[in-house]
Each structure stands twice: as structure tokens, then as C-alpha cells.
Amino acid sequence: MPELHRYFTHLVIERKLAPASVRLAYNGIRFLYLKVLDWPALALEVTLPKKPQKIPALLTRAEVARTINACSDLRYRTMLVVCYGCGLRLSELLAVRVSDIDGERSLLRIEQGKGAKDRLVPLSPTLLGHLRV
Secondary structure, eight states: OHHHHHHHHIIIIISOOOHHHHHHHHHHHHHIIIIISOOSOOOOOOOOOOOOOOOOOOOOHHHHHHHHHTOOSHHHHHHHHHHHHHTOOHHHHHHOOGGGEETTTTEEEEOSOGGGOOEEEEOOHHHHHHHHO
16 A cells, blocks of 8 residues: 555655554554455555653762662661662562672672563672661
8 A cells, every 4th residue: 555655755755753652543544454354364565763762861870879768667768779780670669578689799680570570680799788687
């Protein structure tokens, strides 16, 4: 369908739409043909733009220190320090147990993290000392 190909090229190049907007139009057209018009199949040879991957803004050392120091409860402060120091996701942090800490090798075992994978995360000497308190 050359008309649809030209239409999506127009959306990307001339209208400079965001990838999410182009995907929305693409899925709307697919829905029209497959569900409303009840076509058995639809072969759209359209190259959709990829979502730009942006690195999140980093916190300064002072911002990190203020965030951690703002927490007065030792348990929650420790959770913040471990989360930040090891780069854990919230679900990974909540699953950490004392038995997951390998003090001899300075490693933290993360079980069933993203993608249902286990991994070992290095613990800095400072963080390991904080955990031993």
C-alpha cells in the first residue's frame, strides 16, 4: 500500500511527529482494517521511528546526601543507601534479605531481578560498613 507508506513518511518527515504519535496512527489504521473492515490480514511495510533513549538526569552528591539524610528512620535510610549504592530497582530492594549479603566477597545477591535473572552486585567498602551497623 504505497499510499500508507507515503502517509507515514509524511508524518515522520514533514509533520515531525513523535514516535509515540506515529505508532498511535499506525495502530489506529491497523485496527480499522483488521477489526472494523474485517480484512483477514494487513501487510504494512512501514518503518516506524524508534523512541529516543534518554539518560535520566543524575543527582549531585549533595542532592543524594540531602535525600538520604532527610530520612530519620534507620531502616528506611539503609534501604535508600542500598538502593542508590547498588543501583537496584524497588522490587529488587524489597526482596533483599540479610542472607543475600556476602561480606567476604563484598557482593550482594539479587534474585529474580529484571528479566527473572539472578545477579551479583558489588558492595563498596563504605556500603558494606553501613550494612554491618
